[in-house]
Amino acid sequence: MKRHHTALLGSILRVASLVATTLVAFFLMPFLVHRLGDRLYGYWALVGAVLGYYGLLDLGIVTAVQFQVAKALGNRDPEVANRTISTAFYIFALIGMFIFVLTLIVAWFAPAFISSPQDIRLFRTVLALMGVGFAVGFPGRTFVGAISAHLRLDLTAGVSVLVLIVKTILIVLVIGRGGGIVSLALIALVGDAILYTLYYLILRKIQANLKISLAFANRQTLKDLFNYSRYALIVQISDQLRFFIDGWTVGIFVGVSAVTHYAVAGRLTQAFLAMMIALLGILSPWFSQLWGSSDFAGVQRIFMLGTKASASISTIIACGLILYGHAFVKLWMGPAYLDAYWPLLILVSAIFVDVSQQPSVAYLYGVSRHRFLAWLTLAEAIVNVGLSIYLAHPYGMIGVALGTLIPMTIAKLFIQPIYVCRHLPLPLRTYYGNLLGRSIVPAALSSIILWVLLFSKIDFTNLLVLCVAISFQALVTAAVAFYFAFDKEEKSMLADKILPLFRIQWRPRAVEVPR
Numbered sequence: 001m002k003r004h005h006t007a008l009l010g011s012i013l014r015v016a017s018l019v020a021t022t023l024v025a026f027f028l029m030p031f032l033v034h035r036l037g038d039r040l041y042g043y044w045a046l047v048g049a050v051l052g053y054y055g056l057l058d059l060g061i062v063t064a065v066q067f068q069v070a071k072a073l074g075n076r077d078p079e080v081a082n083r084t085i086s087t088a089f090y091i092f093a094l095i096g097m098f099i100f101v102l103t104l105i106v107a108w109f110a111p112a113f114i115s116s117p118q119d120i121r122l123f124r125t126v127l128a129l130m131g132v133g134f135a136v137g138f139p140g141r142t143f144v145g146a147i148s149a150h151l152r153l154d155l156t157a158g159v160s161v162l163v164l165i166v167k168t169i170l171i172v173l174v175i176g177r178g179g180g181i182v183s184l185a186l187i188a189l190v191g192d193a194i195l196y197t198l199y200y201l202i203l204r205k206i207q208a209n210l211k212i213s214l215a216f217a218n219r220q221t222l223k224d225l226f227n228y229s230r231y232a233l234i235v236q237i238s239d240q241l242r243f244f245i246d247g248w249t250v251g252i253f254v255g256v257s258a259v260t261h262y263a264v265a266g267r268l269t270q271a272f273l274a275m276m277i278a279l280l281g282i283l284s285p286w287f288s289q290l291w292g293s294s295d296f297a298g299v300q301r302i303f304m305l306g307t308k309a310s311a312s313i314s315t316i317i318a319c320g321l322i323l324y325g326h327a328f329v330k331l332w333m334g335p336a337y338l339d340a341y342w343p344l345l346i347l348v349s350a351i352f353v354d355v356s357q358q359p360s361v362a363y364l365y366g367v368s369r370h371r372f373l374a375w376l377t378l379a380e381a382i383v384n385v386g387l388s389i390y391l392a393h394p395y396g397m398i399g400v401a402l403g404t405l406i407p408m409t410i411a412k413l414f415i416q417p418i419y420v421c422r423h424l425p426l427p428l429r430t431y432y433g434n435l436l437g438r439s440i441v442p443a444a445l446s447s448i449i450l451w452v453l454l455f456s457k458i459d460f461t462n463l464l465v466l467c468v469a470i471s472f473q474a475l476v477t478a479a480v481a482f483y484f485a486f487d488k489e490e491k492s493m494l495a496d497k498i499l500p501l502f503r504i505q506w507r508p509r510a511v512e513v514p515r
Helices: 002-036 038-058 061-074 078-108 117-149 153-176 181-206 219-244 246-253 256-280 283-292 296-332 335-355 358-366 370-423 428-455 463-485 488-502
Strands: none
Touching: 002 038, 002 153, 002 256, 038 078, 038 117, 038 181, 038 219, 061 078, 061 117, 061 219, 061 283, 061 358, 078 117, 078 219, 117 153, 117 181, 117 283, 153 181, 219 246, 219 370, 246 256, 246 370, 256 296, 256 335, 256 358, 256 370, 283 296, 283 358, 296 335, 296 358, 296 428, 296 463, 335 370, 358 370, 370 428, 428 463
8 A cells, every 4th residue: 555655645746846847947037038138048948959859869768667667576576677777777878978979960060050159169068068968867867767667756756856946046046146058058967967866876775786787788678678668759759749749830821920829828738738747657657566466456446546536637627727718818928819718728628638548548558558559649640730730721720729639539538448448458338437427527517617606707807816716616626526536445545645645634433333
């Protein structure tokens, strides 16, 4: 039962880390723009854009490390865990060397898009520093995958927040005293070095007899990693097409001025997606541990519990964005951006269909059935791009959003559940009725009723007041969802694991027996 407590704590801290990162980015951006100026901040953003593409060089290996190590832990096989970690570490070391060379090549061609000799030297310096940090930190991704396999996402989240605080303080102090983007690059380099060092120390602490040596790396382990990671990479590329190509489609087929308006809807829905991934990221290694120990009943139990939680929470968030999205956009961005509401409504519906079934995705990764997920997601992404382009001309931003919603609904709501339920096995009637139906319908109805009775007639003029109203509705709806979605045993288990995290003791009321 300890795994339930660790999983819940890890999910809560991951959300806290996500919120902290979002808030820091929100407040730091205007500070940096005003201190550095548009030109220097533009170069900083350009370097970030270059490095952003390096993330695909992960090749899905972190996910493969997580699966292999978690499975080995469930099977009580530390030798396989050490071989996996060592092999991945040296693969990433080679990729890091490639990244460093690639960075030097990009820096060499800087005059092709920068005219000022002084700016060329500055850009090259910053890019080189950031490239070194990225290259050196790449092997550290192995530690992240291995720690996740132990279900200790609480430790990675805590360390991330700690390093974020240190970096933020240094940025405010250094840039506030006149530092430039070279100072920013140095702070980022030092911060990443500290972060991955702490990850290594955590892994040494939680994994007995950890050994990272070239002698443990072998061809068979390398083959096993790539057999798993190649499909994870296809999913990553497909996700880039599903979630990040819309801006280009809007810009090319609707107009550049519409990109910013569409980005308003995109930013809110991406926050929705990121929060659900943070909450449910623990499930995949959990499934792998249970699968490795041949606890198939445990796999099904956690799948059912996770699906109820995912569907309930995603319904609460989706209803909040749909019911209050119009007022939120008006107060956040201004009345001129209210045309983003309909794309927001459509994109929220699409993301809801996706994340409400996130445990299905975690299950496919956790038991190495993600080959099906890879080809399904790729097919969905291709249809998404084609349909968005086709609908963009007659319907503008709404057409592009519909191009995302339609294939996502077909793939995630109909095709994916059939495959997952057949493999578990789990009757489709149970999945759609007892899991999704009991979780979604009460939460959605309570949200709508509360909005109609209390908040629909209010003309919100303050963003803070609006957020308070949304939070109040979410709390009430969460209580309703908790009552209807989960059975008596699940309620007791969740209360026993969640309430102690907040220093609250759960004691069921004793029943007096008459004499």
